[in-house]
Amino acid sequence: MRGNGSRPGGAIPRAAPDLGVADGEPTLLTGWGRTAPTLASLHRPADAEQVAELLAQPGARGLVARGLGRSYGDAAQNAGGRVLSLLDVRGVRGFDPKSGLIAVGAGFSIGDLARLVLPHGWFPPVLPGTSHVTVGGAIAADVHGKNHHREGSFCHHVRAFELVSPGGEQRTVTPEGTPEVFAATAGGMGLTGVVVEATLQLVAVETDRVRVDTERARNLDDVMERMERGDEDYRYSVAWIDCLARGSALGRSVLMRGDHATRAELSGGERSGAALGFSPPRVLSAPPGVPSGLLSTPALRAFNEVYFRRSPRREQGRLEALHSYFHPLDIVGDWNRLYGPRGLLQYQLVVPFGAEDALRQVVERLAGERAPAFLAVLKRFGDGRGMLSFPIPGWTLTMDLPAGRTELAPFLDGLDELVAGAGGRLYLAKDSRLRPELLEAMYPELGRWREVQAGLDPEGVLCSDLGRRLGLGGGSRR
Amino acid sequence: MKDALGSVESVLVLGGGSEIALATVRALVARRTRTVVLAARRPGELESVAGELRAAGATTVETVAFDAQDDAEAHGRLVDDVFDRHGDIDLVLVAAGVLGEQSRDEHDGAAARAVVGTNFLGLVSAIVPCAERMRGQGHGTLCVLSTVAGERPRRSNFVYGSSKAGLDAFAQGLGDSLVGTGVNVVVVRPGFVRTRMTEGLDPAPFATTPEKVAEAALEGIAKGSHTVWAPPVLRYVMSVLRHVPRPVFRRLPL
Structure with a gap:
């Protein structure tokens, strides 16, 4: 490992975003x-020491850490208490370009990480749907990417992290040395302590392109069959799915699978060209003050129709820039504003392999209700990691929905029942409305997690709105 | 906590005997609400309602004695006790109120004072400590039941109307003062509602039911509205009536 401050070459990460508030300023927060x-x-806090100081005097309503605020719901909120933005805790303590091990502050974003290590032939091991996620947040939610079916979630690639506990003491947590604490913190939604630094194993890449194979699937059965048959041949796999199509086109999809392109796969010109780089453009920004109802069902049907027809029936080996394959939405800043003043929610479920019927019913109900589900994606998961990690081997379906529709509440409650009944679960990092009674059925390891959590935080200092809403544990402080 | 679709987990009702309040609480429990505290003048009469709410899925239902005519200190103690014992209260529904009897009240100082004392003063002294606790918890909704009769006092029920006008104005101002604190105040202005309170009266135009008012209130709570009219058309009716000249207005058969 290189020593302190020797930031390797390549793009210097941009400064942490300015939140525009003084330290300890009362601030309205949402996900x-x-x-x-x-x-x-x-x-x-500027460093681990200040995090420890804040944890030692938590105030009456406790605290929780926050990164870039990409959890959809209330995971990084703490009403009436304290929220610690870790965005200034973002130093690179060491990077070994030979082994691909890197130790970074919890406030470092995955996008910054990609920018930093790609010129050295390395890449983050897991990329969630946006690069604007901090390493700390990625551990707290144990995020997954398009490679989960083969390579697992973020915490599968974490070799160690530094955890500051309530009371203020700091410990090094590793999967081998402290397996219980590791498994409780991976996906533990920030309620076992504050992660201030993590050591990750990067993956080696030769180029900054992804070689993508695209194919259209005429319905849900077709896409599932194609995924079962071919996913293992690809490192990355994801299907865009039309949740508004009905009848024989129910669940029609565009399947996009690929792997990092090798040098040999680039054309001569590209091979001799520029160095590896990760530089997603940010050209658009959604305006503030968009009214509710812009993303209506008819508008989304039209979008889906065009998207499906425009996609190639079958195309192999197209080379795409990393960001355009992984994060197509990142080029629009604040795209969440397009949902208007009442906001949006993301509904992400997983059902185990063998419960394909439940998945089919979910898609049927979405299409039948004409729920304005946007940007729905389907993917297959491999094994989970932490006690509250979302992934289990099975099918995961994700969609965005406008929150401003009251009829959505009973509809989604019905989907929850279906998912829980099939042995599935919802993703806590996306949740903003789950009925608390279903939590234990969805997360069978919850009891064990609560024990480990209570051991790490006996006085209930770590609190979040998510924890209060779901009665997760932690957050005994009211 | 309130969730993304506006459902709440806990509610304190001031005036738990109110039919509009009970219709609202039933609808809340049908969604997510599990903790219900009904504060009413005669809590004993609410036991069967409490049982019904438990059967519908509420895990904690409590009835406590609350009289709007009690002093501010008693109100403060009651509110603190409820918040201390139940943790965060996501929604406070302010529904207590009396209609009085106009023909008597406008000639009887004590009777008029009792109406204003209950509908305005008594609720103000109970709302203030609730707002303070909600500021402290960093979130919450105060839903105050007003009436269209408070929008412009009418000859036929101005004692009641003026008491509600005071409450309505207080709630609006409080709502503005709470902007940015995570706490929202929703003022609900129903028209004529067919309840025990209005039994025997001739229904005014656009008469509605407690269930309809409850539905509108819940929508307003979910949206984070500041004013809810029930039925919604009354917003436009009242915006016209507000500008009718006094000599004409007092002759209107309202």
């Missing part, structure tokens, strides 16, 4: 869905 704002005092 990415912009629903259910609550007030907390927002602190910006």
Whole structure:
């Protein structure tokens, strides 16, 4: 490992975003869905020491860490208490370009990580749907990417992290040395302590392109069959699915699978060209003040129709820039504003392999209700990692929905029942409305997690709105 | 906590005997609400309602004594006790109120004072500590039941109307003061509602039911509205009536 401060070459990560608030300033916070704002005092500790100081004096309503605020719901909110923004805790403590091990501060984003290591022939091991996610947040939610079916979730690639506990002491947590604490913190939604630094194993790449094979599937059965048959041949796999198509086209999809392109796969010109780089453009920004109802069902049907028809029936080996394959939405800043003042929610479920019927019923109900589900994706998961990690081997379906529709509440409650009954679950990092009674059925390891959590936080210092809403544990402070 | 679709987990009702309040609480429990505290003048009479709410899925249902005519200190103690014992209260529904009897009240100082004392003063002294606790918890909704009769006092029920006008104005101002705190105030202005309170009266135009008012209130709570009219058309009716000249207005058969 290189020593302190020797930031390797390549693009220097941009400065942490300015939140525009003084330390401890009362601030209304929401998640990415912009629903259910609550007030907390927002602190910006500069380093692990200041995190420890804040944890030692948590105040009456406790605290929780926050990164870039990409959880859709209330995971990084703490009404009436403190929220610690970790965005200034983002130093690179060491990077070994030979082994691909890197130790970075929890506030470092996955996008910055990609920018930093790609010129050295390395890449983040897991990329969620946006690059604007911090390493700390990626551990707290144990995020997954398009490679989950083969390579698991983010925490499968974490070799160690530094955890500051309530009371203020810091410990090094590793999968081998402290397996219980590791498994409780991976996907533990920030309620076992504050992660201030993590050591990750990167993956080696030769180019900054992805070689993508695209194929259209005429319906749900077709796409599932194609995925079962071919997913293992690809590192990355994801299907865009039309949740508004009905009848024989129910669940028609565009399947996009690929792997990092090798040098040999680039054309001569590209091979001799520029160095590896990760530089997603940010050209558009959604305007503020968009009214509700812009993303209506008819508008989405039209979009889906065009998207499906425009996609190639079958295309092999197209080379795409990394960001355009992984994060097509990142080029639009604040796209969540397109949902208007009442915001959006993301519904992400997983059902185990063998429960394909439940998945089919979900898609049928979405199409039948003409629910304005946008940007729905289907993917297959491999094994899970932490006690509350979302992934289990099975099928995961994700969609965005406008929050401003009251009829959505009973409809989604019905989907929850179906998912829980099939042995599936919802993703806590996306959740903003689950009925708390279903939590234990969805997360069978919840009891064990609560024990480990209570051991790490006996006084209930770590609190979040998500924890309060779902009665997750932690957050005994009211 | 309130969720993304506006459902709440806990509610305190001031005036738990109100039919509009009970219709609202039933609808809340049918969604997510599990903790219900009904504060009413005669809590004993609410036991069967409490049982019904438990059967519908509420895990904690409590009835406590609350009289709007009690002093501010008693109100403060009651509110603190409820918030201390149940943790966060996501929604406070302010529904207590009396109609009085106009023909008597306008000639009887004590009777008029009792109406204003209950509908305005008594609720103000209970709302203030609720708002303070909600500021502290960083979230919450105060839903205040007003009436269209408070929008412009009418000859036929101005004692009641003026008491509600005071409450309505107070709630609006409080709502503005709470902007940015995570706490929202929703003022609900129903028209004529067919309840025990209005039994025997001739229904005014656009008469509605407690269930319809409850539905509108819940929609307003979910949206984070500041004013809810029930039925919605009354917003436009009242915006016209507000500008009718006094000599004409007092002759209108309202």
